[in-house]
Amino acid sequence: MLVVLKAKLKDILNTLAEEYKVLVPAKIEDTSKFISYKDNVDIILDENVKLSPKDVFFPQTEKMYKMKTVKTSMELENITDEAGKKLLFGVRSCDMKSLDCFDQVFLTKGYIDEFYKNKRDSVVTIALSCSQPMQTCFCSAMGVDSQKAVGADVQAYDLGDKIGLEAISDEGSKVIELIKGQLTEEGAEVPQPGEFYLKVDADGVSEKLNGMFESPIWDDVSKKCLNCGACTYVCPTCHCFDISQEVRGENVTKYRCWDSCMFGEYTQMAGGHNPRPTKKERVRNRFMHKLNYFPDRYNMLLCTGCGRCINVCPVNLDITSVIKQIKEAE
Amino acid sequence: MVDLTLEIRKTAKELLEKGEAKVVLGWEKGNFPYSTTPVFIDKPEDTERLIWDEYCINNLALYMLDYKHLDGKVGIFVKGCDSRGINRLVQDKQLDREKVILIGLSCPGMKDEKKAKELGPNADIPMAQKCQDCRYPDPVVYDVFLGEKQNKKVPEKIDTSDVEEMETKSPDEKYRFFTTNYEKCLRCYACRNVCPACNCKECIFDQTATGWLAKANNVSNNMFFALTRAMHVGGRCIECGECERVCSVNIPIMLLNKKIIKDINFLFGDYDAGLETEERLPLGGYDYTDPEEFM
Ligand code: SF4
Ligand code: SF4
Ligand code: SF4
Ligand code: SF4
Ligand code: SF4
Numbered sequence: 001m002l003v004v005l006k007a008k009l010k011d012i013l014n015t016l017a018e019e020y021k022v023l024v025p026a027k028i029e030d031t032s033k034f035i036s037y038k039d040n041v042d043i044i045l046d047e048n049v050k051l052s053p054k055d056v057f058f059p060q061t062e063k064m065y066k067m068k069t070v071k072t073s074m075e076l077e078n079i080t081d082e083a084g085k086k087l088l089f090g091v092r093s094c095d096m097k098s099l100d101c102f103d104q105v106f107l108t109k110g111y112i113d114e115f116y117k118n119k120r121d122s123v124v125t126i127a128l129s130c131s132q133p134m135q136t137c138f139c140s141a142m143g144v145d146s147q148k149a150v151g152a153d154v155q156a157y158d159l160g161d162k163i164g165l166e167a168i169s170d171e172g173s174k175v176i177e178l179i180k181g182q183l184t185e186e187g188a189e190v191p192q193p194g195e196f197y198l199k200v201d202a203d204g205v206s207e208k209l210n211g212m213f214e215s216p217i218w219d220d221v222s223k224k225c226l227n228c229g230a231c232t233y234v235c236p237t238c239h240c241f242d243i244s245q246e247v248r249g250e251n252v253t254k255y256r257c258w259d260s261c262m263f264g265e266y267t268q269m270a271g272g273h274n275p276r277p278t279k280k281e282r283v284r285n286r287f288m289h290k291l292n293y294f295p296d297r298y299n300m301l302l303c304t305g306c307g308r309c310i311n312v313c314p315v316n317l318d319i320t321s322v323i324k325q326i327k328e329a330e
Numbered sequence: 331m332v333d334l335t336l337e338i339r340k341t342a343k344e345l346l347e348k349g350e351a352k353v354v355l356g357w358e359k360g361n362f363p364y365s366t367t368p369v370f371i372d373k374p375e376d377t378e379r380l381i382w383d384e385y386c387i388n389n390l391a392l393y394m395l396d397y398k399h400l401d402g403k404v405g406i407f408v409k410g411c412d413s414r415g416i417n418r419l420v421q422d423k424q425l426d427r428e429k430v431i432l433i434g435l436s437c438p439g440m441k442d443e444k445k446a447k448e449l450g451p452n453a454d455i456p457m458a459q460k461c462q463d464c465r466y467p468d469p470v471v472y473d474v475f476l477g478e479k480q481n482k483k484v485p486e487k488i489d490t491s492d493v494e495e496m497e498t499k500s501p502d503e504k505y506r507f508f509t510t511n512y513e514k515c516l517r518c519y520a521c522r523n524v525c526p527a528c529n530c531k532e533c534i535f536d537q538t539a540t541g542w543l544a545k546a547n548n549v550s551n552n553m554f555f556a557l558t559r560a561m562h563v564g565g566r567c568i569e570c571g572e573c574e575r576v577c578s579v580n581i582p583i584m585l586l587n588k589k590i591i592k593d594i595n596f597l598f599g600d601y602d603a604g605l606e607t608e609e610r611l612p613l614g615g616y617d618y619t620d621p622e623e624f625m
Contacts, residue, residue, distance in 0.1 A: 029514055030580040051579070060516070061546045135362060135447065198361060223396075224368040228520035230578045244538075244545050257545050263519075265536045311447070314524045314576035315388060316360040316367035 001157070001164040002176065002183040006045065009163065012179045013037050013089065019178055020087035020124065023056065025049040034088060045158065047134050048092045052236035052308065056088060057102060057119045060233075060258045064115065064243070067252040081118050087175070090128040090156070094139045094306035096149035098236035099125075103151075104298040105239055115256075124171050127152035131160070132194040136307030138320055141200045144304050146193045157191055164188050198307070200320040201327070202291075206301070208326055209292035213284070217329050221322055222283035224315045229260035231309035231317075232286070237302045240266070261285045287322055334435070334477050335382045338407065341433055341476060342377040345405045351431055352402035355393055357386040364446035364455070368393065382407075387440040387458060389570045391415025392526040394425050404430050409437035411460070411570035413469035414604030415526035418568050421607040424529045434472030436479050439464065460571025463489065463584075470605050487600070488569065490592045492585060512552040514579045521573035521583055527563040527603075534558065560586040565594055565613035568604035597621055 004012055016022050022037035025044050032044055033051035066077040099120075106116035127149035133139070139146050148155060153172035157164035165183065167173040176183075232238040242259040245252050259266055262283075267276045276282050294302035303319065310318050338356060345351040358369040358379040366385045370393075371377055391412045397404045408416060416432060419425035439461035446455045461467075465484035469475070496504065519535065522528045535543050535555060543558075544551055560583075567587050574583040594601055598612040598620065 029510055031514060061548065223370045224393075226520065226523040228518050228523040230516070230518040230520040230576070233516045233518045234578060242545055246544060246546065255546055257547060259545075260518075263536070265538060310361075312518075312520070312578040314520050314572075316365045318361050318367070321361060
């Protein structure tokens, strides 16, 4: 395996930055997320970032196009993404899996979301294995291998004071080619992941939910929920959006922005009716979507076990407890 | 706290068995040593789930909004901050005091859950910021009291040294401070939804059709949200610190709340919200002696 000392990581990133716009997981302003690589950023390798990389592909607010009224007609103007390839370094397996989920939503079933596709096509990924799961991680229970990510161009391995690198795709081989001179060949093995603290058995949960739309557990599960959007906004797989516009005189900018099924306003109809009037229906939707509707449509869970929702929930509504409750329900 | 846990269970059980309360709100253990989660008990046999430990930090008062129309009474365990939250709702005419049975608990100060996550299992976990700043750990109102009161001498005045420090900064520095913070705001509204003073039936931020606040996430919209939220709870904020505790991206929300409290104290005389329910709110009425330099 080709390896590099963690202490020399920045040399490699510097080389890659000549070719790509490099994004790295870093501590910033009392939180952490993927930011543009610069020599002085505080890269974190010992835990996953608090805010998922989904905004690289699906920004919280994304301008779509502009309109301008000219007398009695209207001119449309496209908004193009900044040119150039991006490279995401250090994406964990759970977040790579969430990109797999996003691909299903935005690129399959005969519909292509151009906004997403443009961004997705311009990003090369270097996934990074986890040596020690964080306390809230439960990816293995959701069928994600923390040592080998799906869809990565390069798989990196955390080898203690070194990082091992393995090209997976053609794009990945190009990346390795660029930094080859800075890597050494060593007989390292794919590491074993540490023990997971959170344990849950999610087998069969999707099928079990088939008859549970009217189950009394939703009353119970939802009572403590505040219907904030924290869990869905930090979730790497949640992908709901709303389309709105900014109007300034004759100029209109259409944009889309994240929305959350936890908000009452999300299902508010123009006539005043709301089909999900209380927290019960909203919480039920969140878990049904993740664990039943999505698997039904795309044959995969819409939860990667990253544990972020557990981390931010103000009232500790824990998805692993909900899964257990579903499985134990009569 | 173990003994008190047993007493809590016993009290809750009696309330439910005698039919005095239809449901009892307390805390149960979460999946981590450092987590608890609100629990709603309606069967006497379930009272075994209740616990009282150094992580029972959630202010439960706001849940009373969900029980406004319940036919029957609700029992609720209250620490100092929770009890002020109950007063908040009563004074705001959101809750009929007769409908709740308050079971008071003197709070030793809860530990910081976020720090516990970071520091790991064997570390010495510091007290949560909101508890370090708390001046009323004993409930200010209750029907039953369990355990012993601390009668801890509260500092006379709220500590606003952080606000004062911010006030000495130049406008540019202040602007930079608030913009870097609110640039990262997700607008998840956890701070609003956890707040017992945020009890409007329909929040201004949910009325997106009006165009008051666009859904687009950018620093100007986010600051409009933050300032409006802080002003809406001005004079009613009970300093429970829940908003700051739950912020997904660690924005120091209390700084704004405390600035408003400090100004109110200066302009209208010292006022601690949520200590009682009869007095007129400092921003809720007009008085001939009110300053009005701006007119
Ligand atoms: S539901 Fe929670 S654990 Fe699952 S992917 Fe989303 S944030 Fe991660
Ligand atoms: S959930 Fe799994 S892949 Fe994601 S950070 Fe934790 S251990 Fe790594
Ligand atoms: S973060 Fe927790 S309280 Fe907020 S909507 Fe999600 S589950 Fe409910
Ligand atoms: S604004 Fe914050 S400190 Fe004040 S009452 Fe609301 S949650 Fe508590
Ligand atoms: S909790 Fe924090 S991130 Fe969420 S809306 Fe409030 S200030 Fe913004």
